[in-house]
Amino acid sequence: MGWEDNVRKVIPYVPGEQPKDKVIKLNTNENPYPPSPGVRDIIDNFNISDMRLYPPPDADILTGAVAERYNLEKEQIFVGVGSDDVISMAFLTFFNSDKPIFFPDITYSFYDVWADVYRIPYETKPLNPDFTINPDDYRGENGGIIFPNPNAPTGVLESVDMIEDIVKSNPGSVVMIDEAYIDFGGKSCLELIDKYENLLVIQTFSKSRSMAGMRIGFAMGSKKLIKYMNDVKFSINSYTMNILTQICGAQAIRDEEYFRNTVDKIISTRERSKIRLRELGFEFTDSMSNFIFAKPTEKPAAFVFEELKKRKIFVRYWNKPIIKDYLRITVGTDEEMDILFSELGAIING
Ligand code: PMP
Numbered sequence: 001m002g003w004e005d006n007v008r009k010v011i012p013y014v015p016g017e018q019p020k021d022k023v024i025k026l027n028t029n030e031n032p033y034p035p036s037p038g039v040r041d042i043i044d045n046f047n048i049s050d051m052r053l054y055p056p057p058d059a060d061i062l063t064g065a066v067a068e069r070y071n072l073e074k075e076q077i078f079v080g081v082g083s084d085d086v087i088s089m090a091f092l093t094f095f096n097s098d099k100p101i102f103f104p105d106i107t108y109s110f111y112d113v114w115a116d117v118y119r120i121p122y123e124t125k126p127l128n129p130d131f132t133i134n135p136d137d138y139r140g141e142n143g144g145i146i147f148p149n150p151n152a153p154t155g156v157l158e159s160v161d162m163i164e165d166i167v168k169s170n171p172g173s174v175v176m177i178d179e180a181y182i183d184f185g186g187k188s189c190l191e192l193i194d195k196y197e198n199l200l201v202i203q204t205f206s207k208s209r210s211m212a213g214m215r216i217g218f219a220m221g222s223k224k225l226i227k228y229m230n231d232v233k234f235s236i237n238s239y240t241m242n243i244l245t246q247i248c249g250a251q252a253i254r255d256e257e258y259f260r261n262t263v264d265k266i267i268s269t270r271e272r273s274k275i276r277l278r279e280l281g282f283e284f285t286d287s288m289s290n291f292i293f294a295k296p297t298e299k300p301a302a303f304v305f306e307e308l309k310k311r312k313i314f315v316r317y318w319n320k321p322i323i324k325d326y327l328r329i330t331v332g333t334d335e336e337m338d339i340l341f342s343e344l345g346a347i348i349n350g
Pocket of ligand 1: 180203205217
């Protein structure tokens with residue numbers, strides 16, 4: 001027997017490309033605008049000698065600011081190094097049963113990777129043909145439930161009532177709602193956490209707060225859920241979030257007006273983009289996120305993807321069943337989108 005027989009083997013998640021060249025980057029749902037000016041000031045005035053010390057292990061500078069913004073108590077907030085870290089920690093903490101966890105067949109492609117790495121059994125549930133979730137699929141015995149709202153990469157938003165219906169039917173497991181894109185016009189199900197001890201709501205600073213590079217995500221839920229997550233986190237690595245990130249995050253969340261303006265700009269560019277895409281013959285669901293999941297009808301999606309890349313415009317494409325005819329296009333600035341539409345016109349009519 002060789003040592004490799006006992007290695008924990010897993011097929012890793014493949015993130016979108018981060019090209020070194022200057023390109024129009026519409027492939028990983030980043031925000032085209034910079035973080036708030038308040039964050040700039042924090043970095044300019046940061047006292048380097050503060051790096052000598054370990055950061056607060058409970059990241060209370062940041063959990064306090066998030067709690068204040070969402071009218072919760074600090075003990076109801078868990079922060080992590082991006083929501084990927086938060087969700088991974090939540091899988092490890094709560095998905096600990098022999099029964100399969102449920103998530104949609106078309107969804108964030110990290111869920112099955114975490115399930116595999118932690119040896120969690122899972123069952124995927126097909127989306128309806130219009131890409132909505134069928135709540136009846138989420139009623140059988142399960143070891144937990146997770147889906148994004150709006151879903152990714154479809155952009156389809158589900159109602160708070162529908163989520164409540166699922167949470168109510170599953171008192172025996174933890175239900176996680178991944179709200180990475182909720183700020184772009186959706187209604188959060190946060191209001192349900194006081195009513196349901198088993199509901200965990202996860203959000204991120206990577207999209208609506210323009211801080212993907214800083215890596216901040218957070219979960220909100222009952223004090224009990226958060227305590228269980230902290231127990232696991234403190235059994236692995238206490239100091240995951242560095243001091244500068246904690247104070248920048250706290251500032252970003254206080255800069256509410258900047259946040260609202262940025263989000264409003266992206267929503268208005270998205271709605272304008274829907275009109276242009278329709279004119280170019282694309283079909284798409286009514287996205288409520290900062291991306292549009294669109295199917296070109298004149299040329300194959302894979303061809304359009306490659307042609308855009310030649311023109312230094314990056315979007316996301318998956319050669320996978322059901323979604324292989326679609327492109328996921330992140331909403332950039334108006335200027336970036338205008339270049340995209342002009343190139344798309346050339347590709348489609350060329
Ligand atoms: N959830 C969903 C649905 C996402 O699309 C992403 C972004 N890739 C994440 C979570 C993770 O984002 P982050 O780790 O940057 O917070």
